[in-house]
Amino acid sequence: MVRCPAALPTDHTPCPGPVTITVLDADNAGADGCEHHAARLLAVLDRGRVFALPQTPAGAAHRVFKAAAPQDVRLHRLADAIVTPPATPR
Template sequence: MDRCPAALPTDHTPCAGPAAVTVLDADNAGADGCEHHAARLLAALDRGHVFALPDAPAGAAHRVFKAATPQDVRLHRLADALVPLPATPS
């Protein structure tokens, strides 16, 4: 099963439902995602925003915002979050 565009390459967890929100970075680049992955992406962004998609369940953007806890690494652009990290040698 495909994962939503908001799922970070390092996050191997499954989606928690259909895409419900759009996460935007400070430059307004965005990715639609399920509430689970959108919260993780929003937490990784510096000055990110979240907006509910038109057919989202009531309160989806609010739940994502509340679930997004800051991470150790803060990214300024969505592109920085979605570029896969190079593989480390075993």
């Protein structure tokens, strides 16, 4: 079974959809993944960020952020987590 790069080694669930999301950690290391695995990866990161790939349907990054966040997270953090692609290092 082939799974997306965002799937954690301990998560044996299959990918329910295509790779549409990139999750970045605090050091800008990242992995592309399906919404399901991207949300699980984002949930375990400290200061993780998420953005949608170009072919992604509208609202995908928001769905991933919402699925990964605890229910008591304030809405102002949403703007911090949904970002544009990182600049290419020079």
